[in-house]
Amino acid sequence: MKKLLAFIRKELIQVRRDRRMLPLVIIAPIFQLLILGYAVSLDVRDIPVVVVDQDNSESSRDFLRAVFNSGYFVEVGREEAPEKVDPYLDSGRAAVALIIPPGFERDLLAAKATSFQGLIDGTESQTATIGLNYLEMIARHYNQKIIRQALVKMAAGSKPAVIQPEVRVFFNPALISRNFLLPGVFGLLLMVMTVILTAMAVVKEYDRGTMEQLIVTPLRPLDIILGKLLPFFIIGTLDVFLIFAVTRFWFRLPLRGSFLLLLVLSFIYMLSTLGIGLFISTITRTPQQAMLTSFFFMLPMMMLSGFVFPIENMPRFFQGLTFIIPLRYYLVILRGIFLKGVGLTALYDEALWLIGLAVAINLLSVSRFRRRLD
Secondary structure: OHHHHHHHHHHHHHHHHHOOOOHHHHHHHHHHHHHHHHOOOOOOOEEEEEEOOOOHHHHHHHHHHHHHHHOOOEEEEEEEHHHHHHHHHOOOOEEEEEEOOHHHHHHHOOOOOOOEEEOOOOOOOOHHHHHHHHHHHHHHHHHHHHHHHHHHHHHOOOOOHHHHHOOOOOOOOOOOOHHHHHHHHHHHHHHHHHHHHHHHHHHHHHHHOOOOHOOOOOOHHHHHHHHHHHHHHHHHHHHHHHHHHHEEEEOOOOOOOHHHHHHHHHHHHHHHHHHHHHHHHHHOOHHHHHHHHHHHHHHHHHOOOOOOOOOOHHHHHHHHHHOOOHHHHHHHHHHHHHHHHOOOOOOHHHHHHHHHHHHHHHHHHHHHHHHOOO
């Protein structure tokens, strides 16, 4: 035990003396979290719209007021003919062209079906889809307004009966996408830091030729493995506190569950990511190879974890692959503790999967590492 503690102390001193390591360990996670916290958002606002109002009536102007007062769209231009909107869409100055045909008000007053045309730039599919949904929602509300006005006139001023939906959104009432994304960024940054640091630290010993010196010391192979993993487990724990502090107190993401439970499950998650870093060190020879291989592992893990795309929308084969990705379960844990305030009872399955993956990954990594030492 004394030899192991001395080895761990040596590794921590080596990290402290590396001037490039400390900014990477402390400053980089905070900096990345701030950038991603502000830049990554699924909320779509101020969609640029070019308008062609060929009717130019009170009804068409009333409809346009409903569109732009919604807060989802902003007018960037107004033209007289539909063919003049092409330059707006081609150059990206507008994402939507809204064309109101002649006779819009006449058809409304005559109780005839009428329509408007929306041309949407589909190169940004997310903005296009959300913009289309917004337009359809505004059109429905405007249509309901016209129907109510007509019913009031027909009933000589009596108020018509309407169905008023009462909808409540749990856990994220304002539907702020940042509240959904920040837990994912939390888990992603923790994975990046622990995987890359562990893989690089072990491979550097081979690259510098110092691993042979460690092998001839009285340290056992298991001592060398623990001595390499535990310092980065300590660094990962520090990163957990730093990332949590920024997430909770800077971005004010609510913590409705137990911080202690979050800490314990984060430790289990880090065991699996440290094991992945150790495994990468067994299949690479140089720091450059370790860095590239780390990104080769982490990019699919990010894509298949549910952080970017819903797992339910993936093909069945890739849905099966997600079961061996620790980040998948850690995201459920983070969102459950932060937003839902659930306890271990609700997260029992995810915790078991994390424990099983951590044990399996580390057994595989340790066995390969021991063979490499031998």
